[in-house]
Amino acid sequence: MAWRDRGVLPPGLPFPSPAFTFLWWKFPYPLLEDSQRRYGDTFTLRLAGLPPVVMFSNPEVVRQVFLDDGTTMEAGRFNRSLAVLLGERSVLMTDGRTHARKRKLLMPPFHGARMQAYARAMLDLSDRAIDAFPRSAAFSLHPFMQEVTLRVIVRTIFGALARVEDKLVAQLGEVLDVGTSISLLIPALRRNLWGRSPYARFMAASREADRTLFADIRARRESGERGDDVLSLLLDARDEDGEPMPDDELRDELVTRRGAGPETTAPALTGAVRWIVERPAVLARLRAELPPDKCGDPAAIEKSPWLDAIVREALRLQPVIPLVGRVLARPVSLGGWDLPEGVAVACSIYLAQRRPEIYTDPTEFDPARFLGRGKPSAAFGASELFPFGGGIRRCIGMAFALYEMKMVLARLFARTDLEIAHRPVKVARRSITMVPKHGLRVRLSRREPRPTPPGA
Ligand code: HEM
Structure with missing residues (x-):
């Protein structure tokens, strides 16, 4: 699938190789630095078995992500893989009104x-x-x-x-x-x-x-x-x-x-x-x-x-x-990229x-x-x-x-x-x-x- 998104998503290693995926799990910080050096401020991370993630660290974009009210960017969908650790009904896994209600509580x-x-x-x-x-x-x-x-x-x-x-x-x-x-x-x-x-x-x-x-x-x-x-x-x-x-x-x-x-x-x-x-x-x-x-x-x-x-x-x-990451519930323009619905975006802390x-x-x-x-x-x-x-x-x-x-x-x-x-x-x-x-x-x-x- 990764090759189909080329041109649509920012640059990054084009294919999710198992070796790269292993390196990411083991050493995320050097890998983030290396990707930034190669591809610039915004790049796409492709990991085996997971959808591509578009990575940002520019303060303007981070601000835009944090200003979203949850209708365009869904953290619960991004956090799904944690359900096995924290439970299906945890606040981390929810979005929209359910999330707002739980947070208040x-x-x-x-x-x-x-x-x-x-x-x-x-x-x-x-x-x-x-x-x-x-x-x-x-x-x-x-x-x-x-x-x-x-x-x-x-x-x-x-x-x-x-x-x-x-x-x-x-x-x-x-x-x-x-x-x-x-x-x-x-x-x-x-x-x-x-x-x-x-x-x-x-x-x-x-x-x-x-x-x-x-x-x-x-x-x-x-x-x-x-x-x-x-x-x-x-x-x-x-x-x-x-x-x-x-x-x-x-x-x-x-x-x-x-x-x-x-x-x-x-x-x-x-x-x-x-x-x-x-x-x-x-x-x-x-x-x-x-x-x-x-x-x-x-x-x-x-x-x-x-x-x-x-x-x-x-x-x-x-x-x-x-x-921290979010999945786009609708198309959005971020950091000069027009990103389609369903893409995962992340802000690299x-x-x-x-x-x-x-x-x-x-x-x-x-x-x-x-x-x-x-x-x-x-x-x-x-x-x-x-x-x-x-x-x-x-x-x-x-x-x-x-x-x-x-x-x-x-x-x-x-x-x-x-x-x-x-x-x-x-x-x-x-x-x-x-x-x-x-x-x-x-x-x-x-x-x-x-x-x-x-x-x-
Ligand atoms: C140094 C300690 C901690 C760090 C660095 C940390 C970091 C984070 C981060 C990065 C997020 C995701 C925020 C986002 O998606 O924008 C998060 C969410 C969350 N954290 Fe922490 N955390 C810490 C301690 C704690 C503690 C002590 C608790 C509870 C007792 C807690 C409960 C939660 C919960 C429930 C969420 C989900 C919030 C939501 O989805 O609305 N965390 N934390």
Whole structure:
């Protein structure tokens, strides 16, 4: 089919070769850079077994994509391959009115007592992970970050399910780890193979976790038990006809948060740690701004301009998701190309955030570039900085993830000194996200005891 679209779509490798497809799955960032060098700002990516994707990174085009109200560009159709991981009825898979309705229902309330509860859980769970770091041997940091982010999600989003926290964290951790196999995203490779394939193991692990989830949903519906958590809010939510959300839809939304949360925030944290450890001056300034006595104070951590700039710069230089995409529901003119209905378009987060006309020395890690440049919530989603996507599809968990990243990083660097144990640090794909290779191998050279909580 690819040859038929020649002339209609922007240039790019004309045929989807299996070797190119393999390289894309393994090394998307060098491949994006290489395609940009060969074909210019706009190019077409052809992968075996998938429709062609037209890739943009020009801020004008990105702005146009994010301004769309969902009637011309459909993200749900683009995200279809994730249904196996997140469920058919997840918000990510929907478009149009269903999407708008779900989003309204799902936007997490993020203020007051709820924030304080989140902060407490984030700091406690960071301490727990730090206490578990091996003392002298080198270790991979990412699994510790995954444990923190998964437990935070279980406690704050599933709330009362915390009574089965250990069981659920173990089950969900298994689902996330088995779910990283690329073969799950390619329908032709979803084979059972006598229960031994990644697909079979993923389905078995998901079924196991679902049993725990459904049992709790049922118990809470019957008892009327509610807490200060998202599951409680969703249990009580009613649609326009006054109907509650069916259990399987509820399950898909919880599973989406379980997947979309830790699977992105843990790599983002691991990536940020790499930059901080590699730049002593960045770390020294962080410690000067957040001395140990301030690292138990969520408000001070959240407001630290330097930590905020570090988080923004880490997500700019090494975004955890390489691109966001939409499928055209009707013909549209984008970046000088008249594109037909049914074509997939993508905005490359990676390329857009490294444009030299916007960022001086774009490949340098330099948080100072963000000092004094507004609040992150205002900046993220703009056409030059969109690690959380944008427009009507911008990440629902953005504020939560940014807050969590700050709490974990503040606590980590208040209590420890880390060294990189394996160089050079390369970046590897983990399912749809990018994470430092080998989960970032580090060594602990200092660890302080937990700080005493205020008033203790
Ligand atoms: C650093 C962490 C995170 C990053 C980098 C990230 C990134 C993204 C991106 C790029 C999108 C697609 C946006 C688009 O298509 O324009 C997205 C969507 C989404 N994210 Fe996140 N995310 C993160 C954390 C989270 C967390 C913690 C949650 C939930 C607890 C979450 C839930 C979602 C959901 C539900 C969507 C779908 C929104 C929609 O389709 O309307 N994410 N995220």
